[in-house]
Every structure is written in structure tokens, then in C-alpha cells.
Amino acid sequence: MTDPAPTTEDGFLGGRLRLRQPVAGHRAGHDAILLAAATRARAGDRVVEFGAGVGAAGLALAARVGGLDLVLVERDPRLAGLARANAAANGIRAEAMVLDVEAGADAFAAADLGPDSVDVVLMNPPFNDPARHRGSPDGARQIAHVATATTLEAWVHAARRVLKSGGALTLIWRADGLADVLAALGRGYGSLWLLPVHGKPDEPAIRVLIRAVKGGRAPLRIDAALHLNEASGIPTNSARAVLNGETILPSAIT
Incomplete structure (x- = not known):
């Protein structure tokens, strides 16, 4: 019988993380x-990934920084279940919970994510503009990729x-x-x-990575861009690393 929802196992971090x-x-x-x-964390920090999917970003961070909560x-x-299984398969302690990021404060508190309880949040929210990007016919893919008018503000x-x-x-x-x-x-x-983040040196940026501190007062810092590929299309050494x-x-860097 064919699996109605097949999966693949893929390598990340040079194959050290299998998802x-x-x-x-x-x-x-x-x-x-x-x-x-891009995420700064230290052992003992309580770290939460919003919209974790199968756990790629959070587990990649935990593979680098041991001792995270x-x-x-x-x-x-289903994705939360895969995230839980991926954590176990990679020997990483992590809790994977089913929770809508746009749920209210009461739902978060019931999940032990009350106010002022977390050291680090990382997230890759749905960010495609529905007015400019045709949504995928795959419902799960569309939810993961297409933002509503309130997505960004709600997640932040x-x-x-x-x-x-x-x-x-x-x-x-x-x-x-x-x-x-x-x-x-x-x-x-x-x-x-x-x-x-630029796809190539001669092309406009395609992504921005931003770190923001709750209550922070230091001035804005803009670092030199990361180029994923050379003009020829070959990955740059910096991106590959x-x-x-x-x-x-x-x-x-701490």
C-alpha cells in the first residue's frame, strides 16, 4: 500500500543533521x-522556534549549542510529530508542541510559554505576499509560505x-x-x-536576517551582505561554510 504522505530523509550541516x-x-x-x-544562544537558554515545521532551524541551532532548553x-x-522524531533521531533534547503562533496569550500560557519566560525566539514566518505570489495548490505549502495581512505583526x-x-x-x-x-x-x-542575503553579487538581496533585542537601545547595525553564489552560479565559500x-x-557571536 502506498504511503499517503511519504517522507524523505535529508542531510543538513554537511550531513551531521539528518531530518x-x-x-x-x-x-x-x-x-x-x-x-x-544567525541566532545567538548559550547553554541553559530557553529557546523557542516559532513555526518550526520539522524542526530544521531549532535543531540546527541545538546541534551547534549544547544544553539548550x-x-x-x-x-x-504531523509536522510537529516529525520534529519530535527528528530531535530524537539526532540525539537532541527538544519539546515539540502543537500550537498556533497566532493563538492568544492564554493558549501560550497553557503550553508553559507564559510572558517573560524565554531567552531566545527564532522564526521563519510565512512571508510571501498573496497579492504578488500565486499560492501553491498544496494547502500545507501555502500555509507555510503565504502571509496574511496580520502574520508578521502577530508573530513579532x-x-x-x-x-x-x-x-x-x-x-x-x-x-x-x-x-x-x-x-x-x-x-x-x-x-x-x-x-x-543575495543570491548572486550582481542581484538585489532576496532575504534579510534580523536580530532584535526586547528593550534593546543600541543603534541599528548593518553587516556586509552574504552572497550565496558567485556570478557564475557556484556557491561562495562563505555561504558553503x-x-x-x-x-x-x-x-x-557571543
Whole structure:
């Protein structure tokens, strides 16, 4: 009998992290690993990944930083189950819970994610503009990729609520939506760090990685861009090192 929802097992961080994920729907890729490489954390931190999917970003971070109290938040029960199994298969302690990031404070508190209880949040929210991007016919993929008018603000607000004062949010978003990210972070966050990500050196940025501190007061910092590929299409050495887990991005350096 054919599996109605088949999966593949894929290697990340140069093969050191093995993740099982659905063949159809949203599949983890470069964005998750870049997000992990941009996230600063220390042993003992309570770290929460919003919209974790199969756990790629959170587990990649935990593979680098041992001793985290890691929580993977995912609204899809099947993906949460895969995230739980992926954590176990890689020998990483993590809790994977079924919870909608846009649920209210009471739902978060019931899940032991009350206000001011988390050191680090990382997230790769749905960020495609429905007015400019045709949604996928695959329902799970569309939910994972297409933002509503309230997605960004709701996710940023949820992170602000659970973060301790001085805790940090790290997120990845499409580069042409940077103004929306800065507006969403305008309340309650400061000490912003920004890294543009380009597909090739001669092309506009396609992603931005942003780290923001709850209650931070330091000025905005913009680092030199990361180029994923040379003009010829060959991956750059710097991108290869990050994606293989050999190095991290400046915002993750403690």
C-alpha cells in the first residue's frame, strides 16, 4: 500500500543533521540553516522556534549549542510529530508542541510559554505576499509560505510577549519586505542587527536576517551582505561554510 504522505530523509550541516520531512508541502532548506547560523544562544537558554515545521532551524541551532532548553512550536500535528522524531533521531533534547503562533496569550500560557519566560525566539514566518505570489495548490505549502495581512505583526507580538527583557528575536524575511519588518519591530525592540542575503553579487538581496533585542537601545547595525553564489552560479565559500555548519554569522557571536 502506498504511503499517503511519504517522507524523505535529508542531510543538513554537511550531513551531521539528518531530518525526515514530507515529500510534498513545505520543505526545509537554506533559510532554516541561515536562521540558525544567525541566532545567538548559550547553554541553559530557553529557546523557542516559532513555526518550526520539522524542526530544521531549532535543531540546527541545538546541534551547534549544547544544553539548550529547546521548544519547537508548530501548528500542524504531523509536522510537529516529525520534529519530535527528528530531535530524537539526532540525539537532541527538544519539546515539540502543537500550537498556533497566532493563538492568544492564554493558549501560550497553557503550553508553559507564559510572558517573560524565554531567552531566545527564532522564526521563519510565512512571508510571501498573496497579492504578488500565486499560492501553491498544496494547502500545507501555502500555509507555510503565504502571509496574511496580520502574520508578521502577530508573530513579532507573540515573540515580544514570551521573551524576557533583554531576550532576542532572530527572524528571516524576504528582502523587499524589510520596511514591514522594521515597522513590526518598532514597538518593544531595539539593538537591531541586519544582514542582507543575495543570491548572486550582481542581484538585489532576496532575504534579510534580523536580530532584535526586547528593550534593546543600541543603534541599528548593518553587516556586509552574504552572497550565496558567485556570478557564475557556484556557491561562495562563505555561504558553503555557513550552510555546512563550519561557521556562524556575526549576530550569533557571543
